[in-house]
Amino acid sequence: MSVRSAWLLPNGQTREDTRLTPVGTYAPESEMRTRDGVIAGGAPFAATSAGAMSLQIGVGRALVQGTDAQGAYPVSVDAPAVLTFTDGEAQFARIDSVAVRVYDQLFDQAGQNLATVEIIRGTGSATPTAPSMPSACLRLWDVTVPPGASAGTGGIPWASALGDRRRFTSAYGGIIPRGYGLAFTGTYDGQYRDNGTGLERWNAAAGAWQAYPPTPARPISTKQVTAAPVNQSGAFVDFTAAAWPRITFTVPPSGAVFVTVGGQVSNRSTAASTAWMTWRATGAYTEAHGVLNGLSAQAGRVIGTRRVYRDGLTPGGQVTLIPGWNISSNAGTDVFVTDGQLTVEFVQ
Missing domain, CATH: 2.60.120.660 (icosahedral virus)
Structure with missing residues (x-):
């Protein structure tokens, strides 16, 4: 796995870092925040089984938003990453999340400058929920780990365990592709998104996404x-x-x-x-x-x-x-x- 981030390393970024990371992809989410998300094109960060308890995350590019003070980090994964999940809980299922995460020692306590793809572990429960994401972390997939799952018991049933949580972003003025969840508001009048069947335009006065062009009303x-x-x-x-x-x-x-x-x-x-x-x-x-x-x-x-x-x-x-x-x-x-x-x- 090779994960690169622009504007993160204190000793400068390589020319390859600059070419591979999506600098300039900034869809505003507020005055100072950027909509984080996956950059469309092919099947970015595709998830495929790599073993009973292992999952391979494919290549892709993304933008990861930290706090307002941190700003947004352009990230690229230019080689597949294989992640191994810990065994299931004894009694309950849990939901783990696969995420692109950025560590920045100027803003967190990890003491390193690093971009990575990692597992954010959830908690076993009779009604498990996905874990909360730390700052500067973009959720890609949720994985339901059954109770008692291990390599020796057949592992994780990947066909039913994966939940696609990739949301997409675009450059300013671009059309946001459809991804996980459409329950988000626009941030400026005239913003566009693809809902999977057609275009929608954000009407700030109405506070709603509206079909574009408007669907003609029949007589x-x-x-x-x-x-x-x-x-x-x-x-x-x-x-x-x-x-x-x-x-x-x-x-x-x-x-x-x-x-x-x-x-x-x-x-x-x-x-x-x-x-x-x-x-x-x-x-x-x-x-x-x-x-x-x-x-x-x-x-x-x-x-x-x-x-x-x-x-x-x-x-x-x-x-x-x-x-x-x-x-x-x-x-x-x-x-x-x-x-x-x-x-x-x-x-x-």
């Missing part, structure tokens, strides 16, 4: 079930929810939507008679039935649609659209408001 619509009773004239009337279901939607971040109403309207009672198919809005946005959003006919029949644009709505607000109708008179000659459909399209 939603509702259809008229029964014809308007046309038993009132001269006033706009709401359809009952049973006759034409309402639409309730959440205003998108743009604060804008298109609303379309369409169907058949007719009134040939007189040359001046009219029929209307409309909608009104309640909730985070209000708008009345009327000429600004309705589809109408005068002294005849119209089959068509009316699409209108509405902006300036409050993002995240809940709005309900209620279909309506109006006739000016009813002498029984082709008077109807029917076959309606109301649709909301979200503007991204």
Whole structure:
């Protein structure tokens, strides 16, 4: 095993140290801290069985964060490391962790300047948990050691004992690859990560990772079930929810939507008679039935649609659209408001 770290040895680093360690890979985690993690590429720090109680850790590169005062250590492992686990406890299982660890005598009590891959031993328990990591230590793998495990009893069942705990990092502005665990917050507005199925962007104002590009919301619509009773004239009337279901939607971040109403309207009672198919809005946005959003006919029949644009709505607000109708008179000659459909399209 050969483990190298840049900016650690007091007598200077070799040219090979500088070439092999990932200097410049700094994804900020706070004002002074760097996100530690594995550098993607191939299968860094892959774990394979090397015997009943031994595990081989493959080559790889990483960044190991110490305290704020220490800063972050670029590390590379350029030859496989074989680690041997101590025998299992008599009664309980335990979880040991394999980690890249940096010792720096200016900041710890070990009295040496050294980067290494080592086992951090856990504690046997009826419900074992992984050990806490010391400072300047990056967890790679958890290994469950069964009670009584030893070379003479068959050792560690590697197929089921390994828990992959490698998390990844990237350079500033880069996309953080998916690794162990996605339960971490972003550190600056516009940071990107790969969640395994697509990209996400950190929205600092919302305090959340959001799909990027945003997933377009599909239009939603509702259809008229029964014809308007046309038993009132001269006033706009709401359809009952049973006759034409309402639409309730959440205003998108743009604060804008298109609303379309369409169907058949007719009134040939007189040359001046009219029929209307409309909608009104309640909730985070209000708008009345009327000429600004309705589809109408005068002294005849119209089959068509009316699409209108509405902006300036409050993002995240809940709005309900209620279909309506109006006739000016009813002498029984082709008077109807029917076959309606109301649709909301979200503007991204």
